[in-house]
Amino acid sequence: MIFWKEDSPTVLTRPPYLLFDIGGTKIRMAVSLDGKNLENPVVVGTPRDFNQGMQVFAETAKKIIGQNTINFVTGGMAGSMDGSKAQIFNSPHLPDWSGKNIKKAIGEAIRAPVLVENDAAMVGLGEAMFGAGKGFRIVVYITLSTGVNGSRIIDGKLDRSSYGFEIGHQIINFDAGVTGGDWGRGELEDYVSGAAINQRFGKLPEEIEDESVWENVTKYLAYGIHNVVVYWSPEVIVLGGGVSKRISLERLLNYSDEILTIFPSVPILKKATLGEMGGLYGALFYIQNFGLN
Template structure:
């Protein structure tokens, strides 16, 4: 029995896989502010789902930078009381089984690469633009190696001016996350993104997204880019027009003969659970 979890800033999902290939209906609950309560709720949900069957391994993602080896949250932006807490250690003690933890974007991206929009491609870049912005590179169905995860929403796109970003208490050289995310829209325009109907704002966002995608292509050289998040595929109102971003991108990429395939994410809210299952499979293969 494998236990899968997806720890977001708002909700936590826990699911069980009896065979390592599929999983059943997840249990979803609001993310507790306190770390100990969060662990307790995850374990309670897992115990319900496994019905007394021993846990062989567990895996999942959590919002913010993570030390994958130690399974410690380094700077969770929406979970300050979870910072520096031993997530991996606590769950391993509770489950008496190995636990694998990584950044939530990385896990969702892995899920999209193996079971969603990137399926069938050897080198996949996943990019998400939602409340925040981030991305991950997946090669041959496995997360690309890294020291502290990936934080592409905080690469610098303008070093001539500074703007307030979520990663710092003081203004930084300009990052994509400070312009095209949901939190950036609320700060810049004092409105929810779905309330904004000014085409110029959405066109500017498409141009900035194109810059982000250009840099992803230059840094990671993917065969396919899967792009998700509420600012791209949301259903509550206007979103960043991906087709317009691709038009801008066509004129930006000059060193490669063509841009890679760009597709929307397919797995929705369950990408993290698919990714957790894929992470377990890849980690157990390494152990063997």
Template sequence: MLLVVDIGGTHTRVGVSIDGQTLGDIKIFNTPQDYQQAIKQISDTALSLSQNQTIDQAVVGVAGTLNVERNSLTLAPHILDFVNQPLKKDLAVMLSTKVYLENDAALAALGEAHFGAGKNYGVVGFLTIGTGVGGARVVAGKLDPEFLNYEPGHRLYSESQLTLEEQISGSALNNRYHLDSEQINDPIIWNQVATDLFLALNKLSETWKPDIFILGGAVSQKIPLENLPLTFKVTLGELGAKSGLMGGLAYLQQLNN
């Protein structure tokens, strides 16, 4: 049995797979801000889903920047208590299995590239716009190592001196307008979000050179893409909240082949 975990800034998703191709049961809960509480809830949920069967391998996507050894977070603005904690080691002990850590947006990119909107494209650029903003580049079905830890959400793409995450993420919109993104219905606000996103995609397209850009995350669902003067292909993801978990399965497939 394989275990896939997606630790986001707001929600954590835990799933299992018998065949390595499809997901079985999935459990979703609010991500605890306390690290010890979080890893206990992840472990308890995983053991419940596995029904005491052996977990052969686990891959965990997590919202933040990983260290070189890919066993701990060095930066995680939305789950601060996770920073510098031995996440890989702790989960390996609690689950009695081999654990692999990866950035959550990178796994979501793999998921869409293998099973979703990017499966017929050679070079996929992926941005997820939710609590934060993350992304990755997938080439021929594999994460581009040159852009691992690139963190597009933490970069400047306009003259505003704000990072993309500070401009268009769910947390930024909440801080600015005191509303969750799904409660914001003013077209002026969403047109500005679309403009900020367009500037970022234009810049990213120069280095990533994707055949297609795929957008994931809850905020992306409300951005009026039809208003953008696009010269490249942009589409919404097809896997929704399961993209990170499906990407975990693709990740393990590549490790085991």
């Protein structure tokens, strides 16, 4: 019998797996008993308090695991991680989670080895391998949810980085960053994220019917698309997250075409197809192939 301990080496193991996706608003979780399919998927709210969050995680996991013994746990976490992918460096929409060792906490709760990646990276991997990005060699995924972030997947592998990617924090309005005010630091997230839209209009994005609001959000997003294209040069850009549902791809393509002049054309723009399960599918692929990523 193999006993888990915090410093146990990370080795490829056989299912059952516990898969998770911890976002700024929701925790998604499932098990894979055969290493190929998702079973017992569940979605619960993400507590703002870290300790309460870990309690909810453990209780939810216990319900869906049942009598099975989990051999490995992997998933995505909202926010930037330290170099070891163990400690949350900064989670802007879950500030109490920042500075916490999420890998250790989950490992102690489940008693199994754990791998953690950024949540947008996991969803992007899922969409690249099983969803809207399937069949493309260079895929960029952008999530427009509580916050904004993205990832690049090349030939089925997550692009390497020191601390992950945080594309929502690219500055698109320098003047706002200097003067502050309603537009925060002038970052892309300050203009197109669900949290920013809620703060500005006092409504959840799905409650806003004014098309002029969405026209402006689309214009701002086009500048983010431009920057992603010139930095990452993808074949396809996949948009996911709740806010993306209100974005017209036709209008976004038109604005992006007007802005982008250095390349012949804007990459293909698509909407994500895996819905709430994108990060879990990405985690499943990751655990099967993490030695390659």
